[in-house]
Amino acid sequence: MNTRRQFLSQLGLATAGLGLSSMLPDTLLAAESAKKFTFEISLAEFSFASELYTGKMKNMDFPARAKTEFGISVLEYVSGFFNNKHTDQAYMKELKQRCDDLGMKNHLIMVDGENIASLDAAKRQKAVEAHYAWVEAAKYLGCTSIRVNWGDAMSALSGKGEEGSMEEVGKAAAEGYQKLCDFAAKAGLNVIVENHFGYSTDPDWLVSVMKQVKAKNKGFLPDFGNFCAERSKPATMDLKGIMATKCVKEYDKYDGVQKMMPYAKGISAKTHKFGPDGEDVDTDFIRIFKIIKASGWTGGYVGIEYEGGLMRDLGGDTSYLPNADGIKATKKLLEKVQKELA
Structure with a gap:
């Protein structure tokens, strides 16, 4: 069973053209326009x-x-829902077998663990090493x-903020991330970072830290909904609040x-x-995918992460769709993007 800390952690982790075209050869422009923009739809377990x-x-x-239910064959897991069974060989074998029997592709595990950007060197190293088992679990699947x-999700949720300045945390993040990337590289896995909470909601800070890391398996997972740097204080410290x-x-x-996008x-x-x-009432999907397309990104996975069901079922707001309906609505939007921007 997830602890309250794990639950709150998961919940909180739930937020220039220069006119050069005239200078390019027509053949190059034709080649660029002929390229198809495509991606495969995956499903995030947090939905x-x-x-x-x-x-x-x-x-x-x-x-x-x-x-x-959804005709989706690419999966994005969340670490907390394994209930610490990611090191249980029998459990992992059964999960993998189920996936193999269904013809599923296991793409990603979203790991919400100890803080690899801690300013305390010993805690940071411990956090990095705590992620090793998740690298091994991901490799097995x-x-x-x-x-x-x-960053530290609990500090962000409690309103305490980060434990140091942007520069200090950035330096620590680069160091911890570099070590984890080095370990994961041996397993042939990418280690990617999401804009999520605290300083990581600032794209300029994210890019500045990423530039400090030298690793081919580094990268970002841009999330449409996690650029909120500050929230109002809850009226009550329960789930609805x-x-x-x-x-x-x-x-x-x-x-x-x-x-x-470059990363x-x-x-x-x-x-x-x-x-x-x-x-979607919060994001113009065509607009944001035009940005993604213009970056040259293609052929990757776009994960559906519907959070409205959480607001409905545990927050009591029935204006949100149930989980299954929200997933289907998001998939329909992504299929529209695929058709219009192909």
């Missing part, structure tokens, strides 16, 4: 967060639900990557995604609510 937290669904159920964080908070300081997501090794298409036309 079922409300069911997983309440025990209505188990981590082991994820592959079958993705395939049979056939994943391409694990996703990690630069926390989920009712509003973002009071947010970086521009379109600018943020554009800055992260992107995946995309997290986060959604919460949809309008009568089926469009």
